[in-house]
Amino acid sequence: MTNNSIFDWHKFHVVGCRLYESGSEENLRTAINRFYYGSFCQARDYLIHNNIFYDEDLKNDLCSGKGVVHEATRLIFLKEKRLINHRQGKKIHDWLVDLRDYRNRVDYNSSTDFNLEFMTRQSKIYSEKIFNTLENL
Structure with a gap:
């Protein structure tokens, strides 16, 4: 890997597909x-590479590298x-909201009182x- 290379976030999606095929709880979680982070990072990078920031505050949040980058990414897609x-921003926003919700549920909840197969x-x-x-x- 060279210093100028850019990671292909779709590879996280591919890893997610492989894990999904196994069917075990830990792999589905x-x-x-992986589905969330691959999609989120691709969306974030799209905004940065195309200079789409909506306003200066969201630009700062988007480029901060802190936890607020998740919300900033979703809000820019919703508001820009x-x-x-193109009617695509709201769709991407909504998909990211759902993906984030699923990720939070499986990463932080020890309970299995949700349909893991459906969420995956x-x-x-x-x-x-x-x-x-x-x-x-």
Whole structure:
């Protein structure tokens, strides 16, 4: 790997797909995590590389490298006029919200009182939609 290379976040999606195929609880939980982070990082990088920040505060949050970057990314997709006009920004926002919710549930909740198979399948679908939508913007 050279210093100028950029990581391909879609590889996290691919790892998620492999984990999903195994079907074990620990792999399904990890798959959801990979689907979220691959999609989130791809969305964040899209905004940064295209200089789409909505306002200065969200730009600072987006580029901070701190926890606020997750919310900033979602809010920019929700509020930015260039993305709203394409009607894709809100969709990406909504998919990221759901992916984040699923990730939080499986990463922080020891309980198994949720449909893990459904959440993993939906995470895979939302992740695919985010990658495809960003590619076509």
